[in-house]
Amino acid sequence: MPETSLIEAHGLGRNYPMRQGLLGRQKDVWAVRDVSLNMVRGESVGVVGESGCGKSTLGRMMMGLEDPSIGSVRFDGRDIAGLRGAERRRLARRMQMVFQDPFGSLDPRRSVGAQIADGLRIHKIVPAREIADETTRLIEQVGLSSAAMTRRPHEFSGGQRQRIAVARALATRPDFIVADEPISALDVSIQAQVVNLLIDLRRDLDLAILFISHDLHIVRHFCDRIVVMYLGRIVEEGPAEQVFGTPAHPYTRALLAATPSLHPRPDATGDRILSGELPSPSNPPSGCAFRKRCPIAEPACAKAVPPLEAVEGGWRAACIKAGPRPAPDETKEKGRP
Numbered sequence: 001m002p003e004t005s006l007i008e009a010h011g012l013g014r015n016y017p018m019r020q021g022l023l024g025r026q027k028d029v030w031a032v033r034d035v036s037l038n039m040v041r042g043e044s045v046g047v048v049g050e051s052g053c054g055k056s057t058l059g060r061m062m063m064g065l066e067d068p069s070i071g072s073v074r075f076d077g078r079d080i081a082g083l084r085g086a087e088r089r090r091l092a093r094r095m096q097m098v099f100q101d102p103f104g105s106l107d108p109r110r111s112v113g114a115q116i117a118d119g120l121r122i123h124k125i126v127p128a129r130e131i132a133d134e135t136t137r138l139i140e141q142v143g144l145s146s147a148a149m150t151r152r153p154h155e156f157s158g159g160q161r162q163r164i165a166v167a168r169a170l171a172t173r174p175d176f177i178v179a180d181e182p183i184s185a186l187d188v189s190i191q192a193q194v195v196n197l198l199i200d201l202r203r204d205l206d207l208a209i210l211f212i213s214h215d216l217h218i219v220r221h222f223c224d225r226i227v228v229m230y231l232g233r234i235v236e237e238g239p240a241e242q243v244f245g246t247p248a249h250p251y252t253r254a255l256l257a258a259t260p261s262l263h264p265r266p267d268a269t270g271d272r273i274l275s276g277e278l279p280s281p282s283n284p285p286s287g288c289a290f291r292k293r294c295p296i297a298e299p300a301c302a303k304a305v306p307p308l309e310a311v312e313g314g315w316r317a318a319c320i321k322a323g324p325r326p327a328p329d330e331t332k333e334k335g336r337p
């Protein structure tokens, strides 16, 4: 029997009013459009795509930090939009966010221990007499020593601060974490350490993690499932092996072609690195929003937005020409007399 979803986003859209030029008309611009996405406990889903494609907006809506303009998010079967008061607080305990800049999310004037203890106290996770011990346990769980408790955030390196932010998120014993570019502000040498910490925590605590990142290597290393976004919409979604191994959408192939060490054989498959600018979300092309940069576009692509359709099992792509591309060697084999 399929596992029940922990979190289900259905038909999510978010628009913002934007003025066209200095004196222009105000127009609604869709940052996210028609996104449906389910996650089960313990699952890690990576969201990738160029800057401005709606990754963070999607993450904030999944967390309930931003209301969708359309669509809904259900957590454990309940629509999060309708929750208020104590119910809302109970939900907030179970969902936590880790941001790109741990310095920005930590209070520079308060000790690390006090900031981690906040969540324990507010949500009454442990009795008051156990807060100090539980704070120590959390600090140690993220690989820091208990001596960190009394120090303030500026006394730590970037990687250590991100560990502190993770400890603070874990304090409320969440089931779901949105990690929005959690390592992109860190030195390359310590990025892997923080990702490995998240991998261990996910396994040990059965956490569902929505991992938003520009870094395809890290996403491949970390995530079970990948969501590729382009101009607010999901263009491909599926298990990491399939999306990275035989990408079905030309945009995914172009993203991978820009990361040669992840792309099987870019020259042989004829995939090109992305050319042209990302269109403005205020004026997207008709039909498929990717068509003006797409090497295989045809006139039909201008007619309608392609639906996200199954390529195989739980793997979906939004392209009228989608399909897993055979490995180049296989093509040669088949072409032989």
Ligand SMILES: Nc1ncnc2c1ncn2[C@@H]1O[C@H](COP(=O)(O)OP(=O)(O)OP(=O)(O)O)[C@@H](O)[C@H]1O
Residues within 6 Å of the ligand: 016, 017, 030, 031, 049, 050, 051, 052, 053, 054, 055, 056, 057, 058, 281
């Ligand atoms: N509060 C807001 N008001 C107006 N426009 C917004 C707001 N938040 C996001 N947008 C717009 O929505 C679109 C998506 O933004 P979002 O930050 O979700 O993208 P992103 O993929 O996370 O980008 P990045 O990788 O640069 O963080 C962008 O065009 C952005 O300008």
